[in-house]
Amino acid sequence: MVSKVDESRLLKRARAWEEEALLQIYDLYRPGLFRYAYRLLGQEEEAEECVAEVFARFLFALRRGQGPQRHLRAYLYRMVHNWVRDRFREHPVSPLEDVERTLLKDPVGSTTEEEAVRRWQAERLRQALRRLPPRQAKVLSLRFLQGFTFEEIAETVGTSVGAVKALQHRGLENLRRLLKEEDL
Amino acid sequence: MTRREEPWMELDEELARYFQALATEEPEVDFRRLREAREHYRAMVRALRPRGRVFWTFWKERFALMQPFFRRAFALVLVLAFIFTGSVVVVRASERALPGSPLYTIKLWQENLLLMRARSPGVRAQLHQRFAQRRIHELRDLLASGRQQESLVLLENLLYHVNALAQMAQGEPGTPPANLTADIQMLASVVGPQHQQALLETVNALYEGKRFVGVLEQRQGTVWTIDGTQVLLTPDTLVQGVPRAGDVVEVVGHSLKDGRWQAQWIRVAARAEARAPLEISIVGEVQRQGQFWRIDGHEFLLRDPALVDWLTPGTLVEVHLQWDTREETWKAVKVEPKTSYKGQVREIYGYVEALEPHRVQVNGAWWDLAPEAEIEGALQVGAYIELEVWQDAQGQWRVLEVEVENEKEEKHESGDDDEVDDGKDNLSHEETSFEENRHLSSQREDVTLEEPDYSPLEKGFVEDLSEDRDQDAEDHEE
Numbered sequence: 001m002v003s004k005v006d007e008s009r010l011l012k013r014a015r016a017w018e019e020e021a022l023l024q025i026y027d028l029y030r031p032g033l034f035r036y037a038y039r040l041l042g043q044e045e046e047a048e049e050c051v052a053e054v055f056a057r058f059l060f061a062l063r064r065g066q067g068p069q070r071h072l073r074a075y076l077y078r079m080v081h082n083w084v085r086d087r088f089r090e091h092p093v094s095p096l097e098d099v100e101r102t103l104l105k106d107p108v109g110s111t112t113e114e115e116a117v118r119r120w121q122a123e124r125l126r127q128a129l130r131r132l133p134p135r136q137a138k139v140l141s142l143r144f145l146q147g148f149t150f151e152e153i154a155e156t157v158g159t160s161v162g163a164v165k166a167l168q169h170r171g172l173e174n175l176r177r178l179l180k181e182e183d184l
Numbered sequence: 185m186t187r188r189e190e191p192w193m194e195l196d197e198e199l200a201r202y203f204q205a206l207a208t209e210e211p212e213v214d215f216r217r218l219r220e221a222r223e224h225y226r227a228m229v230r231a232l233r234p235r236g237r238v239f240w241t242f243w244k245e246r247f248a249l250m251q252p253f254f255r256r257a258f259a260l261v262l263v264l265a266f267i268f269t270g271s272v273v274v275v276r277a278s279e280r281a282l283p284g285s286p287l288y289t290i291k292l293w294q295e296n297l298l299l300m301r302a303r304s305p306g307v308r309a310q311l312h313q314r315f316a317q318r319r320i321h322e323l324r325d326l327l328a329s330g331r332q333q334e335s336l337v338l339l340e341n342l343l344y345h346v347n348a349l350a351q352m353a354q355g356e357p358g359t360p361p362a363n364l365t366a367d368i369q370m371l372a373s374v375v376g377p378q379h380q381q382a383l384l385e386t387v388n389a390l391y392e393g394k395r396f397v398g399v400l401e402q403r404q405g406t407v408w409t410i411d412g413t414q415v416l417l418t419p420d421t422l423v424q425g426v427p428r429a430g431d432v433v434e435v436v437g438h439s440l441k442d443g444r445w446q447a448q449w450i451r452v453a454a455r456a457e458a459r460a461p462l463e464i465s466i467v468g469e470v471q472r473q474g475q476f477w478r479i480d481g482h483e484f485l486l487r488d489p490a491l492v493d494w495l496t497p498g499t500l501v502e503v504h505l506q507w508d509t510r511e512e513t514w515k516a517v518k519v520e521p522k523t524s525y526k527g528q529v530r531e532i533y534g535y536v537e538a539l540e541p542h543r544v545q546v547n548g549a550w551w552d553l554a555p556e557a558e559i560e561g562a563l564q565v566g567a568y569i570e571l572e573v574w575q576d577a578q579g580q581w582r583v584l585e586v587e588v589e590n591e592k593e594e595k596h597e598s599g600d601d602d603e604v605d606d607g608k609d610n611l612s613h614e615e616t617s618f619e620e621n622r623h624l625s626s627q628r629e630d631v632t633l634e635e636p637d638y639s640p641l642e643k644g645f646v647e648d649l650s651e652d653r654d655q656d657a658e659d660h661e662e
Contacts, residue, residue, distance in 0.1 A: 009248070009249065012248055013249070016244060017229075017233055017234055019226070019229050019230065019233075022229045023222075023225075023226060023229070026222065026225050027222075030221075030222075034211065035210065035211065038209070038211040039206055039207070039209055044211045044212060044214075047211060048217065048221060051221075052221055052224065052225070055225055055228075056228060059228055059229060059232050060232070063232050063234055117205075118205040118208075118209075119205070119209075121201060121202045121205035121206070122202070122205040122206040122209050124202065125202040125203065125205065125206045126206060128202075143191055144191045144192045144195070144203040144207065145203065145206060145207045147190075147191050172195070172199065175199065176198075176199065179198070179199075179202060
C-alpha cells in the first residue's frame with residue numbers, strides 16, 4: 001500500500017512523464033488490478049486485456065493533462081470496474097457459458113469436492129454481482145473482494161462514506177436475495 | 185490476517201462463504217506474458233512522451249521533489265541569477281538611452297556606481313573622461329533633434345565630469361570661471377557651429393543672472409553688445425584675450441535693473457568661425473572720406489597704411505577688397521594703379537631749378553606738390569631729384585614722391601652701379617631722357633593735354649614705367 005503523500009508525488013512525476021514513475025505505478029498497481037479484474041471477469045486473458053487497456057487509457061489521459069489529480073489507486077480501480085461493466089453490457093454472458101468456462105478451466109476429476117464447491121460459489125457470486133446495480137456491485141466488490149475501506153470506496157465511487165455504507169447495505173440485501181434464486 | 189484482509193468475516197456465514205470463495209480465487213501467473221505486458225506498457229510510455237514539455241516538466245518535478253530547505257535555496261539562487269542577468273541586460277540596454285528615457289536614470293545610476301567603486305585616481309579620470317564623451321554624444325543627438333530643454337540636465341552632468349577632470353589635472357579645485365571657459369571652448373568645438381546657439385542658450389540657463397555666454401556683436405568703448413545685451417565695462421573689468429566681433433565671449437558679472445549687464449571680466453570662449461574670405465575687385469576713382477576710402481560707391485578701409493603712400497583722390501585704381509567678417513566691412517588688401525591714357529606713373533629725373541612752397545621746377549617745368557606728397561631728403565635748388573608723378577582721372581599731373589639723389593655724383597665716379605651695368609653712364613642718361621621726353625611729347629599731342637603745366641615734360645627726364653610706354657618706344661625706334 002502506498003501512502004497518500006507518496007502517491008501524490010508519484011502522480012506528479014507521472015504527469016512530468018517520468019518513465020521511472022510511470023513504470024513504478026504499473027508495477028505497484030498492476031497485480032491488484034489484475035486480481036480485481038480476474039475476480040470480476042473470471043478469465044485471465046480478459047483480465048489482462050482489461051488491465052492493459054486501463055493503463056493505456058491512463059497514459060492517454062495523462063498526456064492530455066487529464067487523469068487523476070489525487071487518488072490514483074481509486075481512479076485505476078474505477079476504470080477497471082467500468083471496463084468490466086462495459087464488457088458485460090456489450091457482450092452479456094449467459095449462465096451456461098459461465099458453467100462451460102468453469103468446466104473447461106477445471107476439468108472433472110482434477111479438483112476436490114471442496115474446491116469444486118468453492119468455485120461454484122465464486123461463480124454464483126460473480127453472476128450475482130453482475131446483476132446488481134452498478135454502484136452497489138462496485139461497493140461490494142471493492143469492500144469484500146479488495147478490502148477497501150469506506151473512505152477509499154467513497155473516493156473510488158465518488159460519493160460520501162455514508163452513501164457508501166447505504167449502498168453496501170442495500171447491495172448485501174439484494175445479493176442475499178439473488179443468491180437464493182434458483183435460476184441464478 | 186487482519187480484518188481488513190478478510191472483510192467478508194463481518195458478513196453472515198452464507199455470504200461470507202461466497203465472498204471468501206471469490207476473494208481467494210487467484211489467477212494463474214504467466215510470467216512471460218506478464219513481462220511482455222510490462223514491455224508493451226514501457227513502449228507505450230516512450231511513444232506517448234510529450235515533446236517540448238519534457239525539459240520544464242522534468243525540472244518542475246525535480247523542484248517539487250526537493251526538500252523544503254534545498255527548494256528555498258534553489259529558488260533563491262534562481263531569483264538572484266535572474267536579477268543579475270536582468271540587471272546586466274538592462275544596463276547594457278541603457279547605454280544608448282537618452283534623457284527622457286526610463287533607462288537613462290539607470291544609465292546615470294550605473295555611472296555613479298562605477299565612480300564610487302573606483303579607488304584609483306587614474307581609473308576615476310578615465311571614467312570621467314568616458315562619461316563626458318557620452319554626454320557630448322548625447323548632447324549632439326539632443327540638439328540635433330531640437331530637444332534643447334532636455335539637454336540642460338545633460339549639460340550639467342557633462343560639466344560635472346569636465347570639472348572633475350580639470351580638478352584632477354590641476355590637483356586643486358579649479359575656479360568655476362576658468363573651467364566654464366574651457367568647457368565652452370570644448371563644447372563649442374564638438375557640437376558644431378549649427379548647434380552653437382542652442383548650446384549657448386543652454387549654458388546661460390545654467391548660470392542665469394551670474395554669467396552668460398554670447399556672441400560679441402559690437403565694441404563701442406566701454407559698452408559692448410553681446411547677443412543683443414549691452415554690457416558695461418568698468419575700470420575694474422578684466423578683459424582677457426582680445427575679443428573681436430563674432431567671437432563667443434563669456435561674461436561674468438551681474439545684470440542691472442535696466443536689463444544691461446555690468447561685467448567683472450570678459451573672456452574669449454571661442455573664436456569666430458573662420459570663413460572663406462570674400463574678395464572682390466573694383467576699378468574706379470578714389471574718393472577719400474575721413475578714415476574710409478570710397479571708390480565707385482564702395483567704402484573700405486586700407487589694411488596696410490603703406491598702401492596710401494601713392495594713392496590720391498581722383499586717381500584711377502583697381503582695388504582688391506576683402507570682406508572682414510569680424511569688422512563687417514570691406515578692407516583693401518591690394519591696390520593697383522589702373523593704367524590708362526590718363527592714369528600713368530612716371531619718374532622724372534633732373535635738377536631743381538626753382539623751388540616754391542607747393543611746387544618745384546625741374547627741367548624747366550613746374551610740378552605741383554600734392555599735400556600727401558612724400559619728400560625724402562633735403563629739397564633745395566640745385567639738387568638732383570627723382571620725381572614720381574601720377575596723372576589722375578582729370579588729367580592733372582601730381583607729384584607723389586620726391587627723392588633727393590645726393591649720391592648721384594658718387595655713383596657717377598664709381599661707375600659700378602646698375603646704370604653703368606646697363607651700358608649707360610650718367611651723362612648719357614640725359615640723352616636717353618631726352619629721347620623719352622620726345623616720346624612723351626608725341627604721346628601728349630595724342631591726348632591733347634590742355635594744361636600748360638605739362639609742356640615742360642617735353643624737355644624733362646621722364647621715364648615711363650608702364651608697359652605701354654615700352655611698346656610705344658619700340659614702335660618709335662622702328
